[in-house]
Amino acid sequence: xxxxxxxxxxxxxxxxxxxxxxxxxxxxxxxxxxxxxxxxxxxxxxxxxxxxxxxxxxxxxxxxxxxxxxxxxxxxxxxxxxxxxxxxxxxxxxxxxxxxxxxxxxxxxxxxxxxxxxxxxxxxxxxxxxxxxxxxxxxxxxxxxxxxxxxxxxxxxxxxxxxxxxxxxxxxxxxxxxxxxxxxxxxxxxxxxxxxxxxxxxxxxxxxxxxxxxxxxxxxxxxxxxxxxxxxxxxxxxxxxxxxxxxxxxxxxxxxxxxxxxxxxxxxxxxxxxxxxxxxxxxxxxxxxxxxxxxxxxxxxxxxxxxxxxxxxxxxxxxxxxxxxxxxxxxxxxxxxxxxxxxxxxxxxxxxxxxxxxxxxxxxxxxxxxxxxxxxxxxxxxxxxxxxxxxxxxxxxxxxxxxxxxxxxxxxxxxxxxxxxxxxxxxxxxxxxxxxxxxxxxxxxxxxxxxxxxxxxxxxxxxxxxxxxxxxxxxxxxxxxxxxxxxxxxxxxxxxxxxxxxxxxxxxxxxxxxxxxxxxxxxxxxxxxxxxxxxxxxxxxxxxxxxxxxxxxxxxxxxxxxxxxxxxxxxxxxxxxxxxxxxxxxxxxxxxxxxxxxxxxxxxxxxxxxxxxxxxxxxxxxx
Ligand SMILES: Cc1cc2nc3c(=O)[nH]c(=O)nc-3n(C[C@H](O)[C@H](O)[C@H](O)COP(=O)(O)OP(=O)(O)OC[C@H]3O[C@@H](n4cnc5c(N)ncnc54)[C@H](O)[C@@H]3O)c2cc1C
Ligand SMILES: *[C@@H]1O[C@H](CO)[C@@H](O)[C@H](O)[C@H]1NC(C)=O
Ligand SMILES: *[C@@H]1O[C@H](CO)[C@@H](O)[C@H](O)[C@H]1NC(C)=O
Ligand SMILES: *[C@@H]1O[C@H](CO)[C@@H](O)[C@H](O)[C@H]1NC(C)=O
Numbered sequence: 303x304x305x306x307x308x309x310x311x312x313x314x315x316x317x318x319x320x321x322x323x324x325x326x327x328x329x330x331x332x333x334x335x336x337x338x339x340x341x342x343x344x345x346x347x348x349x350x351x352x353x354x355x356x357x358x359x360x361x362x363x364x365x366x367x368x369x370x371x372x373x374x375x376x377x378x379x380x381x382x383x384x385x386x387x388x389x390x391x392x393x394x395x396x397x398x399x400x401x402x403x404x405x406x407x408x409x410x411x412x413x414x415x416x417x418x419x420x421x422x423x424x425x426x427x428x429x430x431x432x433x434x435x436x437x438x439x440x441x442x443x444x445x446x447x448x449x450x451x452x453x454x455x456x457x458x459x460x461x462x463x464x465x466x467x468x469x470x471x472x473x474x475x476x477x478x479x480x481x482x483x484x485x486x487x488x489x490x491x492x493x494x495x496x497x498x499x500x501x502x503x504x505x506x507x508x509x510x511x512x513x514x515x516x517x518x519x520x521x522x523x524x525x526x527x528x529x530x531x532x533x534x535x536x537x538x539x540x541x542x543x544x545x546x547x548x549x550x551x552x553x554x555x556x557x558x559x560x561x562x563x564x565x566x567x568x569x570x571x572x573x574x575x576x577x578x579x580x581x582x583x584x585x586x587x588x589x590x591x592x593x594x595x596x597x598x599x600x601x602x603x604x605x606x607x608x609x610x611x612x613x614x615x616x617x618x619x620x621x622x623x624x625x626x627x628x629x630x631x632x633x634x635x636x637x638x639x640x641x642x643x644x645x646x647x648x649x650x651x652x653x654x655x656x657x658x659x660x661x662x663x664x665x666x667x668x669x670x671x672x673x674x675x676x677x678x679x680x681x682x683x684x685x686x687x688x689x690x691x692x693x694x695x696x697x698x699x700x701x702x703x704x705x706x707x708x709x710x711x712x713x714x715x716x717x718x719x720x721x722x723x724x725x726x727x728x729x730x731x732x733x734x735x736x737x738x739x740x741x742x743x744x745x746x747x748x749x750x751x752x753x754x755x756x757x758x759x760x761x762x763x764x765x766x767x768x769x770x771x772x773x774x775x776x777x778x779x780x781x782x783x784x785x786x787x788x789x790x791x792x793x794x795x796x797x798x799x800x801x802x803x804x805x806x807x808x809x810x811x812x813x814x815x816x817x818x819x820x821x822x823x824x825x826x827x828x829x830x831x832x833x834x835x836x837x838x839x840x841x842x843x844x845x846x847x848x849x850x851x852x853x854x855x856x857x858x859x860x861x862x863x864x865x866x867x868x869x870x871x872x873x874x875x876x877x878x879x880x881x882x883x884x885x886x887x888x889x890x891x892x893x894x895x896x897x898x899x900x901x902x903x904x905x906x907x908x909x910x911x912x913x914x915x916x917x918x919x920x921x922x923x924x925x
Contacts, residue, residue: 365441
C-alpha cells in the first residue's frame with residue numbers, strides 16, 4: 303500500500319507544477335497506465351486553438367457528459383468540434399477502482415467547499431462540506447466511485463410530468479442502452495441493458511468476504527437479490543460499475559479515447575473557459591473566452607456553444623456571462639442578458655458515513671487485505687483482486703422507509719452502501735481527508751479500539767436518495783476563478799433528517815441478521831464528539847451524529863433546471879436550449895429538474911446521449 307501512496311504524492315506534486323511541465327507529465331503518467339491496454343484506449347493529443355478560430359460546435363468541459371457529446375457530434379463528418387477541458391489526463395492511479403477516495407486529494411479535483419451548513423458537516427474540517435469535482439479529461443467520472451445506477455423509472459416519468467416532453471422512462475431507456483456494453487453475463491440478454499456501446503459496465507471481478515453475509519441478510523429481511531437497473535429497484539445487489547477489465551472506464555476512456563484521431567475533433571486541454579460570449583442585441587451565443595498556458599483567447603462557434611461544465615461549472619459560467627437572476631448579477635455589476643433562475647434547485651445526496659462495524663474474524667475487511675499488498679498489486683496487474691472494488695463498495699441496497707412521502711412502495715428513499723472497509727481503519731488519514739473528518743475527531747472516536755480491531759471493521763452507510771431539501775449556488779464575484787458560494791441546505795426539511803435516521807435503523811437491522819451475527823458483528827459505540835450528552839442509539843443521538851458528520855455523495859444536480867417555456871423555474875428547455883438565448887445549450891447534471899434516486903453518472907451519460915440526438919435533429923441530421 304505504501305509505495306502506491308508515495309507514487310500518488312509524487313504524481314500530485316508533479317501535477318501542481320507549472321503548466322508546461324504538466325504537459326510533459328501527461329506523457330510520463332501515461333506510460334504507467336497498466337498493460338495490457340484495451341486497443342481502443344490511448345493518449346488524447348492536445349490541440350492549441352488559434353485566437354478567433356471558428357468551429358461548428360464548442361463544448362465546454364470533457365466530463366461525464368461532454369465526452370459523450372463530443373463523440374456523438376463528431377459522428378457528423380462535416381461538423382468541426384472543439385472540446386475545451388480545464389484539466390489534463392487520467393493516469394495510473396485514477397484507473398484503480400479502490401483508489402477513488404484518494405483522487406479527491408489531488409489537483410484532479412477543483413476543490414470546492416460549501417458555505418457553513420446549519421444541519422450538516424458541523425464537526426468537519428473548517429465546519430464546511432467538501433465538494434470534490436473532477437478537473438481532468440473525464441471530469442467527475444474520473445474521481446467517482448464507479449457505481450452505475452440509473453434510478454427508478456418514475457424518477458424520469460416525474461421529469462416528463464413536469465412538462466419535459468421526451469424525457470419519460472420509455473423514451474430515455476434507449477439512451478441508457480445505447481451507451482452501454484454490459485459485461486455481466488446474466489444481464490447480456492436483459493431488455494434493460496445494452497451490448498456493444500462505448501461504456502463498459504461490469505461487476506468488480508473480486509468477491510469481498512462480506513458479499514455472502516450481505517446476500518444472506520437480504521434473504522432474511524425479505525429482500526430480493528436483483529439487478530437494480532432492471533424492472534424493479536428495491537432490493538440488494540452487488541454494485542454494477544463503469545469498469546473495463548477491472549479498471550476504471552471513465553467517460554473519457556469510454557467515449558473520447560477510441561475516437562481521438564477523428565479529424566473533426568479537437569481537444570484543448572488545460573484550457574479554462576472564463577466566459578461564454580453572447581451578443582446582447584441578438585441574444586446569440588457566438589463563442590467563448592478561455593485561458594490556456596496563462597494566455598487568454600477567444601474562439602467562435604458557427605452553430606452552437608454547449609456547456610457541459612457540470613452542476614457547479616455550468617451555473618457559474620452562465621451567470622458570469624450574463625445569464626442568471628437579475629438582482630443577483632447586479633450585485634456584481636454583471637449586465638443581465640436574460641433573467642433566469644440559474645443556481646436555484648440545487649439538489650444532492652447526503653450520506654452518514656462515520657459508523658464502523660467490527661467483526662470477530664480477520665480477513666473479512668479491506669484493511670486486512672492491505673497487509674498483503676504485493677499480492678494485491680500483482681492481482682491488479684491482471685485486472686483482478688480487491689483493488690478492483692469500486693471505491694471500496696461491496697454491496698448496495700435500495701429500501702423504502704415509513705417516512706417516504708411517496709405511497710408508491712416500489713420507489714426507494716434510502717440506499718445502503720456497504721464498504722469493504724471503514725473510517726476506523728483509516729490508519730494513514732486519506733479517508734479522513736476526503737470526508738473532512740479531523741484527526742482530533744478520529745482519535746476521540748476510534749482510539750478506544752485496539753489497532754487490529756480498527757482494521758477489522760467495515761461500514762454500511764445510509765444515503766438519503768429522495769431529499770426534499772433544496773440548496774442554491776451563488777456567485778462570489780464576477781470572476782470565474784473565484785469559487786461560488788454553495789448553500790446545500792441539507793436537512794432543511796426535517797423529514798429528510800427523520801428519513802436518514804430510518805436509514806441508520808435499517809443498517810442496524812442488516813447487522814442484526816443471523817448472517818452478520820455469525821461474525822458477532824458489532825457497532826463501535828463511542829459517541830461522536832458533541833453528541834455525548836445524548837442517550838446512545840436514541841433517535842436524538844443519531845440526529846445529532848448525522849448533523850455533525852454527514853457528507854455528500856457528490857451528486858450535485860439541478861442548477862440549470864430543465865422546464866418548458868413559461869415555467870418560471872426553468873433555465874433550459876426540454877431540448878436543452880437556454881431559454882431566451884440562441885445557440886446555447888446546457889447538457890450535464892445541472893439540467894436535471896429533480897435528482898433521481900440513484901448515483902448520477904449513468905443519468906448524466908444518458909442526458910448527453912439524448913442531447914446528441916436533439917442537436918442532430920435540430921440541424922436536420924438524421925438520427
Ligand atoms: C468523489 C465522487 C464520487 C462519485 N461517485 C459516483 C458514483 O459512484 N456513481 C455515480 O453514478 N456518480 C458518482 N458521482 C457523481 C458523478 O460522477 C457526477 O454526477 C457526474 O460525473 C457529473 O457529470 P457532469 O458531466 O455533469 O460534470 P463533470 O463530470 O464534473 O464534468 C465537468 C467538466 O467540465 C470541466 N469544466 C468545468 N468548468 C470548466 C471551465 N470553465 N472551462 C473548462 N472546463 C471546465 C471540468 O473540469 C470537468 O471535466 C461521484 C462524484 C464524485 C465527485
Ligand atoms: C436469456 O434469457 C432467457 C429468458 O428470457 C434465460 O432463460 C436465459 O438463461 C438467458 N440467457 C443468458 C445467457 O443469460
Ligand atoms: C500567469 O500570469 C500571471 C499574471 O498575468 C502571472 O503572475 C503568473 O506568473 C503567470 N504564470 C505563468 C506560469 O506564466
Ligand atoms: C465470532 O462470533 C461468533 C458468534 O458469537 C462465534 O460463533 C464465532 O466462533 C466467533 N469467531 C471467532 C473467530 O471468534
